[in-house]
Amino acid sequence: MRIEDKLYLIGYKVDEDGSHLEVNKKDVCKKCKNKACTFVCPVDVYKYDEKEEKLSINYDACVECGTCKIVCEYIEWRYPRGGFGVAYKFG
Amino acid sequence: MKKKDFDVIIVGAGPAGIAAAYKLASAGVKVIVIERGAFPGAKNVMGGIFYRKALADLIPDFEKTAPLERHIIEQKMWLLSEDSVLGGGLRSEKFNKEPYNCYSVFRAKFDKWFAQKAIEAGALIINETVVKEPIVENGKVIGIKTDRPDGDLYADVVIAADGINSLLTKALGLRESITPEKVALTVKEVIGLPEKVVNDRFGVINKHEGVTIELTGPFFEGMTTMGFIYTNKTSVSIGLGAIVEDLVHHKANINDMLEKLKAHPAVKPLIHGGETKEYMAHMIPEGGYFAITKLYTDGFMVCGDAAMLVNAVHREGSNLAIESGKLAADTYLKAKKKGDFSAKSLSAYQKKMKNSFVMKDLKMYRHLPKMMEDKRQLLTKYPQFAIDAAYDIYNIDGVAKIDKIKAIKKRVAKLGYIRMAKDAFDMWRKIR
Numbered sequence: 432m433r434i435e436d437k438l439y440l441i442g443y444k445v446d447e448d449g450s451h452l453e454v455n456k457k458d459v460c461k462k463c464k465n466k467a468c469t470f471v472c473p474v475d476v477y478k479y480d481e482k483e484e485k486l487s488i489n490y491d492a493c494v495e496c497g498t499c500k501i502v503c504e505y506i507e508w509r510y511p512r513g514g515f516g517v518a519y520k521f522g
Numbered sequence: 523m524k525k526k527d528f529d530v531i532i533v534g535a536g537p538a539g540i541a542a543a544y545k546l547a548s549a550g551v552k553v554i555v556i557e558r559g560a561f562p563g564a565k566n567v568m569g570g571i572f573y574r575k576a577l578a579d580l581i582p583d584f585e586k587t588a589p590l591e592r593h594i595i596e597q598k599m600w601l602l603s604e605d606s607v608l609g610g611g612l613r614s615e616k617f618n619k620e621p622y623n624c625y626s627v628f629r630a631k632f633d634k635w636f637a638q639k640a641i642e643a644g645a646l647i648i649n650e651t652v653v654k655e656p657i658v659e660n661g662k663v664i665g666i667k668t669d670r671p672d673g674d675l676y677a678d679v680v681i682a683a684d685g686i687n688s689l690l691t692k693a694l695g696l697r698e699s700i701t702p703e704k705v706a707l708t709v710k711e712v713i714g715l716p717e718k719v720v721n722d723r724f725g726v727i728n729k730h731e732g733v734t735i736e737l738t739g740p741f742f743e744g745m746t747t748m749g750f751i752y753t754n755k756t757s758v759s760i761g762l763g764a765i766v767e768d769l770v771h772h773k774a775n776i777n778d779m780l781e782k783l784k785a786h787p788a789v790k791p792l793i794h795g796g797e798t799k800e801y802m803a804h805m806i807p808e809g810g811y812f813a814i815t816k817l818y819t820d821g822f823m824v825c826g827d828a829a830m831l832v833n834a835v836h837r838e839g840s841n842l843a844i845e846s847g848k849l850a851a852d853t854y855l856k857a858k859k860k861g862d863f864s865a866k867s868l869s870a871y872q873k874k875m876k877n878s879f880v881m882k883d884l885k886m887y888r889h890l891p892k893m894m895e896d897k898r899q900l901l902t903k904y905p906q907f908a909i910d911a912a913y914d915i916y917n918i919d920g921v922a923k924i925d926k927i928k929a930i931k932k933r934v935a936k937l938g939y940i941r942m943a944k945d946a947f948d949m950w951r952k953i954r
Contacts, residue, residue: 434777437801467770473709473803496803497687498707513669514650518564521712521800522630
């Protein structure tokens, strides 16, 4: 089962006002060899476009596990605003 | 006059926070719980096994109303290789008699129920509110700032039960930054199946009896990984957790690993034909005893995952959370009598924890996380050897048994008698 299909099964309340995740240093991703965020995240929030040399952060899909901030010191990780983000049915 | 809205502010409506709130509210303490989710449990995940004892001490008849799935009558351990399983376990009728040892549960439902119990006891729970930082005055925690307008709250004591990503313990310098070798990233799927299918596949006769399977071995390619399969009433929970450092090192994606596990020839038949209902991810603190945070400071105590209280070997976490919440509440009640909420007064919490099974268990296994990191062969080469040896013995192919044993002995020699003996000795020495 693809991760895209699994995401449909998760309940979210998306904060349209903006991302709770960002990289806090300009151009740091260009130099990053491993790009651990792009494969460690369990819901594929982070994608790196080699051509554009740009990291995209699809914060809508974030399940707030916090793993990305442990593998990358430049990821600024906040909780979504109160009531927003993931809301599991089962958990 | 000193600002004070509540006696105690608890941050996080998981088992640790709610246990503390329940106990305090029952004793007449004015307590508020701040939860960032839409409801208590909305953000909470676990594999799904809940041990009853810690909660039963608090709410003796909780089974009457709590949303429980199945009580567990059989616990299996599987060593997985690419195409085989070598298993063991225990099924006992003793586990099929009340009081049961443990249950499968869904945390989004369970925590909601538990929170309701705390509300009935007199606690106030505010959802959809993020705690931004502690308010500290003269080195003492006196309250919290929330993301609500005019959202500052003041109390005698703040109890942090804000989970693995605890902002409060970090802000107060009670924990070091979490490093990738101290946490496991765990994912799980809940796969819906008819009740009868679950019963038949796992060998039980009704929807109240359940089975658990823990999985490890060379199948996980040298990463410190634990898989699990748990039965619910009309679904099966399947998942796995791997140490984050290993994921980085192997450039592995945890969802890919879960898909591979679901396709294993021994696992696939258990979930075949089921429909995935939910997919979820959560970090588990697995650093053990040495990773535990400082548990208190002036006007402040830490419980549950926020304090990194998980016994990974026995998949215990929610019960440790509840126990720590109860002990923090006890500590507050004593401190209130003295009117002293200083670090010195709250250090009683540390003492209570030290004397509880929580710290005793974690202390016993204190060397294990490091050992698993250093001795990869424990999860790879040795299980692979055992699986291959078992195959040779079971496989009747005309080769005399004596020759098979000789071949197996040769393979033992290749693994290294001395190294194996040393590993066995180290394990015996370090876990006691």
